Amino acid sequence: MADKLPSARFRRQLKEQLPLLQSEGLISPQQTQALSDRYRLTALGSEATNTLLMTIYTIGSVLIGIGVISFVAAHWNDIGRDTKIIMLVSAMLAAHIAGFCLWRLHGGYPKLGHTLVLLGTLIFGANIGLIAQIFHISGNPENAFMAWSLGAVVIAYALRSVPNAVLAVVLAIIAVFAGASHSPHYTHAWFPLAAIILFVPFIYYTKSRWTLCSALLLLTLALPYTFARKGGGEFSTVSGASLAGVLFFAWGTLSRQKERWSFISPPAWTFGVIAASFALYLCSFFDFCRNLLPHWQMSPFTSFSTFSVVAVILLIAAAALWLFSLTKTGTIIVFLLQAATALTLILAAALPWFVQPYTIAFSANLLLILLIILLFCAAFACEDRRVFWAAVLLAALLILGRTIEYETELLIKAVIFTACGVGIIVAGVLFERFLKSRRAV
Amino acid sequence: MTKTKTTFLFLAAVIVQLAILALVPAKQIYARATGRLITLKVVPVDPYNILSGHYMTLGYKIAQMPSDPRQLDGRQIPVYVVLKEDPNKLWVVDSVNKQKPSSIPPDKLLIRGRTSYRGIEYGIEAFFVPEDKREKIAADFRANQNNARAEIKVDRFGNPALIKLLLGDNTYEY
Numbered sequence: 001m002a003d004k005l006p007s008a009r010f011r012r013q014l015k016e017q018l019p020l021l022q023s024e025g026l027i028s029p030q031q032t033q034a035l036s037d038r039y040r041l042t043a044l045g046s047e048a049t050n051t052l053l054m055t056i057y058t059i060g061s062v063l064i065g066i067g068v069i070s071f072v073a074a075h076w077n078d079i080g081r082d083t084k085i086i087m088l089v090s091a092m093l094a095a096h097i098a099g100f101c102l103w104r105l106h107g108g109y110p111k112l113g114h115t116l117v118l119l120g121t122l123i124f125g126a127n128i129g130l131i132a133q134i135f136h137i138s139g140n141p142e143n144a145f146m147a148w149s150l151g152a153v154v155i156a157y158a159l160r161s162v163p164n165a166v167l168a169v170v171l172a173i174i175a176v177f178a179g180a181s182h183s184p185h186y187t188h189a190w191f192p193l194a195a196i197i198l199f200v201p202f203i204y205y206t207k208s209r210w211t212l213c214s215a216l217l218l219l220t221l222a223l224p225y226t227f228a229r230k231g232g233g234e235f236s237t238v239s240g241a242s243l244a245g246v247l248f249f250a251w252g253t254l255s256r257q258k259e260r261w262s263f264i265s266p267p268a269w270t271f272g273v274i275a276a277s278f279a280l281y282l283c284s285f286f287d288f289c290r291n292l293l294p295h296w297q298m299s300p301f302t303s304f305s306t307f308s309v310v311a312v313i314l315l316i317a318a319a320a321l322w323l324f325s326l327t328k329t330g331t332i333i334v335f336l337l338q339a340a341t342a343l344t345l346i347l348a349a350a351l352p353w354f355v356q357p358y359t360i361a362f363s364a365n366l367l368l369i370l371l372i373i374l375l376f377c378a379a380f381a382c383e384d385r386r387v388f389w390a391a392v393l394l395a396a397l398l399i400l401g402r403t404i405e406y407e408t409e410l411l412i413k414a415v416i417f418t419a420c421g422v423g424i425i426v427a428g429v430l431f432e433r434f435l436k437s438r439r440a441v
Numbered sequence: 442m443t444k445t446k447t448t449f450l451f452l453a454a455v456i457v458q459l460a461i462l463a464l465v466p467a468k469q470i471y472a473r474a475t476g477r478l479i480t481l482k483v484v485p486v487d488p489y490n491i492l493s494g495h496y497m498t499l500g501y502k503i504a505q506m507p508s509d510p511r512q513l514d515g516r517q518i519p520v521y522v523v524l525k526e527d528p529n530k531l532w533v534v535d536s537v538n539k540q541k542p543s544s545i546p547p548d549k550l551l552i553r554g555r556t557s558y559r560g561i562e563y564g565i566e567a568f569f570v571p572e573d574k575r576e577k578i579a580a581d582f583r584a585n586q587n588n589a590r591a592e593i594k595v596d597r598f599g600n601p602a603l604i605k606l607l608l609g610d611n612t613y614e615y
Contacts, residue, residue: 077571077573077574096451100448104444104448104451128461128462131466132465132466133496133569134569135465135466135470136496136568136569138566139564147464151458154454154457155458158447158453159454
């Protein structure tokens with residue numbers, strides 16, 4: 001018996017259809033019974049009652065909650081400091097403990113219980129703000145969100161709770177950007193490394209795709225952003241993004257070798273390609289490259305700071321992951337694609353070390369073209385429509401960028417745009433034909 | 442996983458959350474309990490925009506950068522400010538140091554801050570006020586711009602906690 005049943009709607013429809021199918025002689029009474037058992041159709045009625053009850057409980061508890069909050073809000077100014085704190089902490093503990101009992105101890109209401117535990121973590125976050133307010137603390141909002149995120153992570157690990165983990169990642173993303181409004185020169189150097197240490201084991205522990213994708217998004221944003229906040233402007237942004245690209249791509253390739261971890265590959269590759277092509281695309285503009293060099297001295301790679309340590313650790317980690325991923329190979333085409341794409345990504349990471357703006361812009365354009373070709377090859381090799389359209393999008397962006405960047409005549413622009421349009425349509429048709437022929441085989 | 446183990450892990454996680462909550466006001470509680478009470482002169486940051494959301498932004502005389510700001514650039518670096526009492530019983534800056542002074546005379550006091558592009562920040566710049574009193578306090582603040590003071594407590598490590606706001610003859614404490 002499969003653990004996961006299809007949606008209740010499908011099962012209801014199936015329940016309606018089964019007698020019809022049986023009367024038409026398409027299936028035997030034994031098969032009807034087997035299907036009914038397989039999809040637990042007899043339990044549908046009681047499940048509906050349970051859902052209804054749960055909805056009523058949820059609405060009821062939300063209303064009670066609003067009532068209590070309104071009552072407290074009306075008298076908030078008259079309540080003493082200690083009472084306020086006791087009330088805030090009690091609300092958090094009540095949500096946590098009630099949720100835990102319903103979910104794990106009683107076991108009868110796992111969803112309601114899980115929701116209450118999540119509510120407990122939300123109240124925990126509100127409490128950080130309210131307690132800071134009671135004591136007139138004015139600090140960096142970055143720290144408050146990081147503390148909240150840490151609290152959510154701890155609950156996520158203790159109860160294997162994916163919603164708490166995703167909440168923690170979202171809070172960490174907010175923390176990265178919340179610091180910006182506070183002060184332009186203040187950020188935590190260890191942030192990307194801490195995020196990896198906190199969230200990656202959880203991904204392995206629960207095999208949660210949601211946590212994986214949100215954590216990849218966090219790092220894709222955090223690496224370029226935190227590096228740039230240290231100083232070095234554009235140069236640091238490019239280094240951070242390309243570092244993320246190399247790291248994710250190597251991780252994805254390594255994960256592909258074990259069936260258990262293969263779910264990591266597609267998102268890791270996707271974010272790797274996004275991060276690397278972002279870095280390459282920025283560098284493909286000549287003016288951008290000219291601005292890279294004045295900031296060179298302040299970047300994490302050229303001036304020693306905690307940021308340099310983090311950058312070097314991540315670079316070594318990426319190289320190590322990549323080396324390990326080379327030990328086993330699939331088919332030769334896949335191997336070549338992996339090796340060549342990884343080369344592109346590693347070159348992207350090395351890009352800022354080229355000295356002349358012309359060299360950087362030229363190499364970036366060349367590497368982008370290489371990346372586009374490789375994506376097209378991968379699309380055909382894997383028969384994946386999404387990879388194909390990603391390649392088309394990147395190609396279109398590249399051509400658009402060059403056309404905007406250089407003062408070209410209107411006639412040439414017209415020719416380029418027409419050629420692009422025709423190219424996209426032809427490529428799309430050819431690819432669809434290819435897919436159709438493959439699927440027919 | 443057994444129920445006992447899950448319960449244990451859950452309780453441990455909740456204790457961590459409680460510990461984080463306790464850490465948020467820990468320094469303030471310590472400063473309130475053990476600190477030395479001093480009065481600081483409050484200067485208007487932007488008198489027509491005192492209220493930002495739930496709190497008033499307070500500017501302090503001691504937040505102004507020393508005359509030679511080259512030694513302390515705009516980045517957020519920790520500074521150790523030594524204060525002394527002036528004849529008006531208000532505490533003013535004696536010296537701003539990058540390193541912690543080895544000893545402080547008993548008539549002076551150490552307070553920790555951080556440099557920023559706005560001056561030195563001490564973490565006591567926000568004064569949260571109840572919603573119904575906001576307009577009254579803002580009006581009072583505008584009327585008493587030259588006689589606005591704040592009472593703070595500073596613990597032996599130099600951590601400050603904001604206690605009350607004094608505007609003319611009125612005292613506000615929340």
